[in-house]
Amino acid sequence: MSFDIKNITEKSPWQDITEGNHIYDGGTSRDFNTGEWRTDTPVFKKELCTQCLLCAPVCPDSSIPVKDGERLDFDLDYCKGCGICAQVCPFNAIEMREGK
Amino acid sequence: MAIRDRLSGNEAVSYAIKQINPDVMPAFPITPSTEIPQYVSSYIANGAIDTEFIPVESEHSAMSAAVGASAAGARVLTATSSCGLALMFEELYVAASNRLPIALALVNRALSGPININCDHSDSMGARDTGWIQIYSENNQEAYDNFLQAYRIGEHPDVHLPVMVCQDGFITSHAVENIELLEDEKVKAFVGDYEPDHYLLNAKEPMAVGPYAVSNYYMETKKAQTEAMKRARDVILNVGKEYEKLTGRTFGFFEEYRTEDADYIIIIIGSGAGTTKEAVDRLRAEGKKVGVLKLRVFRPFPEEEIAAAVKNAKAVAILDRCEGFNAHGGPVGAEVMAALYQARVHIEVRNYIYGLGGRDYRVEDAMDVFDDLEGLVNGTKEVELYPYIGLRAKG
Numbered sequence: 001m002s003f004d005i006k007n008i009t010e011k012s013p014w015q016d017i018t019e020g021n022h023i024y025d026g027g028t029s030r031d032f033n034t035g036e037w038r039t040d041t042p043v044f045k046k047e048l049c050t051q052c053l054l055c056a057p058v059c060p061d062s063s064i065p066v067k068d069g070e071r072l073d074f075d076l077d078y079c080k081g082c083g084i085c086a087q088v089c090p091f092n093a094i095e096m097r098e099g100k
Numbered sequence: 101m102a103i104r105d106r107l108s109g110n111e112a113v114s115y116a117i118k119q120i121n122p123d124v125m126p127a128f129p130i131t132p133s134t135e136i137p138q139y140v141s142s143y144i145a146n147g148a149i150d151t152e153f154i155p156v157e158s159e160h161s162a163m164s165a166a167v168g169a170s171a172a173g174a175r176v177l178t179a180t181s182s183c184g185l186a187l188m189f190e191e192l193y194v195a196a197s198n199r200l201p202i203a204l205a206l207v208n209r210a211l212s213g214p215i216n217i218n219c220d221h222s223d224s225m226g227a228r229d230t231g232w233i234q235i236y237s238e239n240n241q242e243a244y245d246n247f248l249q250a251y252r253i254g255e256h257p258d259v260h261l262p263v264m265v266c267q268d269g270f271i272t273s274h275a276v277e278n279i280e281l282l283e284d285e286k287v288k289a290f291v292g293d294y295e296p297d298h299y300l301l302n303a304k305e306p307m308a309v310g311p312y313a314v315s316n317y318y319m320e321t322k323k324a325q326t327e328a329m330k331r332a333r334d335v336i337l338n339v340g341k342e343y344e345k346l347t348g349r350t351f352g353f354f355e356e357y358r359t360e361d362a363d364y365i366i367i368i369i370g371s372g373a374g375t376t377k378e379a380v381d382r383l384r385a386e387g388k389k390v391g392v393l394k395l396r397v398f399r400p401f402p403e404e405e406i407a408a409a410v411k412n413a414k415a416v417a418i419l420d421r422c423e424g425f426n427a428h429g430g431p432v433g434a435e436v437m438a439a440l441y442q443a444r445v446h447i448e449v450r451n452y453i454y455g456l457g458g459r460d461y462r463v464e465d466a467m468d469v470f471d472d473l474e475g476l477v478n479g480t481k482e483v484e485l486y487p488y489i490g491l492r493a494k495g
Contacts, residue, residue, distance in 0.1 A: 014319075019328075020197060021321055023308035
């Protein structure tokens, strides 16, 4: 029987919960929109960005997508608004805004 | 042919560990269980077994390492006593809720304070609601026999829970008695290899252990865990029957000693049962109808079976080697009385506290308890609900 984390939901009866809540799969955090927790939101100011790419590796999640050597706008599905990227940016190209 | 030997309780459990050859043993020394990791370390140093011994800096770390090793897929054990078990408190719950079949050789010792190194059951009774199966031993033989059954119970697919095998500190752990040991190959065949379905070191199946469970999942998880504890009842009995075929020794939830027609029964856990049996024999010789119910399995609690076993008695004394501080008795008393109430067994019951911090419990003490029960039923004696045995008191 193949395991799919999405089959376990907040409607699942206790008999369908895995033993000890074990998760028999990898990378399942992709399936959870943890960006819902966010209370502050980073705003990307493209005109100030020099593409130095200091921000992408310091993101504790995967909210700064990089394609062909250039960072794109934030993927807010996983961003918790920690603000590390804004702190590290030397060009004020990331501004933290209150709220989602 | 069984091997006849003379061993202390600690030696007996260590010998069982040697015969099982588990994968990992993290442990921290604490009296009176220190000898167990010591003996196991010697077995490892001498090349008798290849268990990975992890010397940790505390019992908190011992149980944490046990949880990690067990989740990784290893057969794991540790040993401790008293405050050592108390320091494991958080991880005891983690081990049980993660459904890890770890074995713990507990040598019962009083909890501080006042600081005391001698036997009582306050350590394991404090951990009674952590989700561990608890099995208690009367003597060195039972400490050995119970430990050999621990993995068969905990690792059973219907169960997957950790198992605590308890013996009385010093009284059992350090006293040398005759013992019958099984041959190594019989132990190997009985305990078998540990092959978990899911484990962290399985490269073919990525896995997460111990994820956060929000309110929408927590209760369902706890229900599943308690159902496993219920299923452990049948598994404990079946493993006991299989072990009986191997040894001729019987293992149920409890031992009934001369209770079949008994008017007065003492319910007791651990080495005190042996003392009480001697009192029963002496009183039976005088024609008194008395008996002992020695509780072996405290978690899961065999409430229906206990109620059925004592329902024809006139009075029962429940002896607790642990103060409950609920101001009306000890933990065994509370649970047995709840069981009797549910089964509509309305007989006289008294809950005695005895043997705290290693206080002697003598044959005469047990005889006095039986005398109390008889006097209570005959109306010739008043007995408070919750007396202390062997206590110095004014007046």
